[in-house]
Amino acid sequence: MANRFRNSHICVAERIRTGSFVRAFRNPFAILLAFTLLFSCASASAAEDKETDQNGSKLTLPSYVxxxxxxxxxxxxxxxGSTAKSMSGQTISVTLRGGKNQYNASSRISKNGKFSVQLPKIKGSLTQYIMKFMVADTMVKTVNDVYVGNLFIASGQSNxxxxxxxxxxSDSLFKTSTSLHYTRNDIPRSINDKYVHFLSPNKILDTKNYPLRDFEKKSWLTAAGDDVNYLGYIPQYFAQQLRKQYPNIPIGFIQTAWGGTAISHHIKGGDIYKSRVAPLQGLGVAGVxxxxxxxxxGSMDLALRxxxxxxxxxxxYRNLFNDATLPFLYVQLARYDGYGYIYDTIVRNAQLGILSNPVVASHKNLGMTVSIxxxxxTPKAIHPLGKEIVAQRMANQWIAMNEHKAVPSGPLPKEAHLDTNxxxxxxxxxxxxxxVKLQAKRPNYTTSATIDNIANATNTPLSGFQVADGxxxxxxxxxxxxGSTLRIHSDEVxxxxxxxxxxxSNPSCLSIVYNSSNLPMSPFTLNVNQKTYSH
Structure with missing residues (x-):
């Protein structure tokens, strides 16, 4: 109802601007109707703002609700959430209604006014739901246009x-972000999909609630119009792939990434984790x-850790979202031919190693996207092009996990042995x-590269291999x-x-190793087992 009043208000304002309202003064009924709409709009807005204070409930919910x-x-x-302590012992109930479906959940409010309501498992669809909260049989909050689909956390730093x-x-932002190593024409086009919703956090720390920007404090943003320009390119193209695969399932993103930050800020106890990730506890998510x-x-110490x-x-992350095998999809660092980040080879190797790192509680549903x-x-840019290619590779991995199929991966070295002879x-x-079907290919390092023409077969000898003896x-x-092995030889050892x-940091990739999935082998360092290998 409040939305209809707002629309009427806009309509009246437009008539005043165009002069049609002046002509309406000849009709007293029109004057009365116009002012009724204006005052009704104001009253409806005020009532909506006070909705959570009805019956003195003082309902407080997470910012993302x-x-x-x-x-x-x-x-x-x-x-x-919480209510006034005077509501302790009362029942808070939540109703989710859309189409022919209705789901209910309720909980008792504790002595300190806090509560925890568990919504049931619901199948995803394009159905729009209305979610209503009631305390002591009084409706205290309504949330409109709620969807049930796949919700992801998009985390990390600037890329x-x-x-x-x-x-x-702006021109200044563009120059800072690209160092002018590519042009505006090279920037990926944004998607346009009303069934992709997201949150873009404010850069505020020391908060116990997910920090929202001023323009999104009343509703999630939609990946359409200008709003989509606040959604990262990787989430955009990841969503595009999933929407092609599952057209009847909406996609949501809660962005927690923060440019220029070390991983320590994102670990439990770090300030970004505390302000952007921890407040999301309780949500079910489809992956990270x-x-x-x-x-x-940028430093040897951090790289080695x-x-x-x-x-x-x-x-x-998996503990927070209460899912021991939550899909966790990550990007290995891209090539970089610039200043400062000189230990990226060590970080890349650590990212490769996470697939078998014994500290990780479960290696199921881990997926690494090689971006070499x-x-x-554009290796001179710290924000290189190709985000849509990276996103599509990540999406293909998540789809495979979701459908319980083999997760696409480039060749993953297992071990190396000395040749018998x-x-x-x-x-x-x-x-x-x-x-499977190892082959030499040359990457397409042009702005016309896509996931389909990312590399071409070549007869050029494989490059990038080095060996050492004792x-x-x-x-x-x-x-x-x-066949399915690599033979590495040097007369120098x-x-x-x-x-x-x-x-x-920026390796020569004239001819590198791919497999039948058209995915490249990760950079690596590997100790050689001194036992011989027969073939």
Missing amino acids: MDGMVLQQNKITTLN MEINYNDYFK LWYQGEDDS YDISFATLVND DTDKG DKSTAIITFQEGTA DGSMHNAIATIT KRVAQIQYLWQ
């Missing part, structure tokens, strides 16, 4: 956060999208299923594909002890 919110399908959602309005809109590590590659820090973070080939020839040669074997000195090596692949 508002119009347009997305609930996770097929998972229990717990809503924690996850990057969106048009905060990074590209993570792109971070640039800041930690990244493996344990990242493993801890994965456990923290996705930058479209030649100690200057080592044989690399791979994790099962990841080395003294640790690295020497260039020749790599040959032999007598006995191979270590192998490195693409072990540079």
Whole structure:
């Protein structure tokens, strides 16, 4: 009803502006109707603002409980809140109604006025729901346009956060974000989908509630019109892929990324975790999208700790959302040919290692997206192009997890052994299923690159391999594909002890290893088992 009053108010204001209202003065009834609408609008707005104070309930809910919110399908959602202490012992009930469906939940209010209501598992659909809260049989809050679909957390630093309005809109922002290594014409086009809703956080710390920007304090934003320009490009294109696969399921994102931050800020106890992640406890979510590590590659100390820090973070997020195998999809650092982040090889290797790191409680539903080939020839930019390619790879992984299929992955080295007949040669074997149809390809480092033309077959010898013997000195090596294994050889060493692949911030990728999924092998360093390998 309040929305209808607002629309009438706008209509009357427009008539005043155009002069039609002046002509209406000839009709006394029209004058009375116009002023009735104006005062009714004001009254309705005031009533809406006071809705949560009816019956003295003083209902307080998490900041994200508002119009347009997305609930996770097929998972229990717990809503924690509080009321006036005078309401203790009363029942708070929640009704979710849409189409022919209605779902109910209730809970007793404790002595200190707090409560916890568990919404039941609901199947996702494009149905719009109305969610009503009642305390002691009095309706105290209404939330409109609620959807049930797949809800994701988009976290990390600037390469996850990057969106048009905060990074590209003004000329000064564009220059800072790109260092002019690409043009405005190269920026990905935003999606337009009214069934993708999201939150974009305010940069405020020391808060116990998810911090909202002023323009989104009444409703979630929609990935349409100008609002979509506050949604990161990776979430946008991730959503686009999922909406193609599941057109009847809405998508929600709660963004928690913060540019220029080390991983320590995002771990339980860190300030970003406390203000942006911890307040989300109780929500069911479909997964976490993570792109971070640039800041930690700026110092040797942080880079060497990244493996344990990242493993801890994965456990923290899964524990918070009460899901031991919650899909956790992350991006390995891209190429970078710039100043400052000189230990990114160590961070990349830690990101690869998380797939088998024993600190991670469960390795199920972990997915790493290799981005060494996705930058479209912009390695000098700390915010490289190719976010849509990265997002599509991540989406393909989540879809596979959701459908209980093999998760797409590039070749994952398992171990290396010395060749039986030649100690200057080592044989690399791979994790099962990841080395099907190994082949040499050259990445498409042009702005026209897409996920479909990301690389082309080449006869150029494989590049980027180095080996060392016991003294640790690295020497260039020749790599040959032999079925589902790699044969690595160098005349410069007598006995191979270590192998490195693409072990540079901005490695030369004239010819690199791909598999049948058209996914590249991750950069790595690998110790060679001194036992021989027969083939």
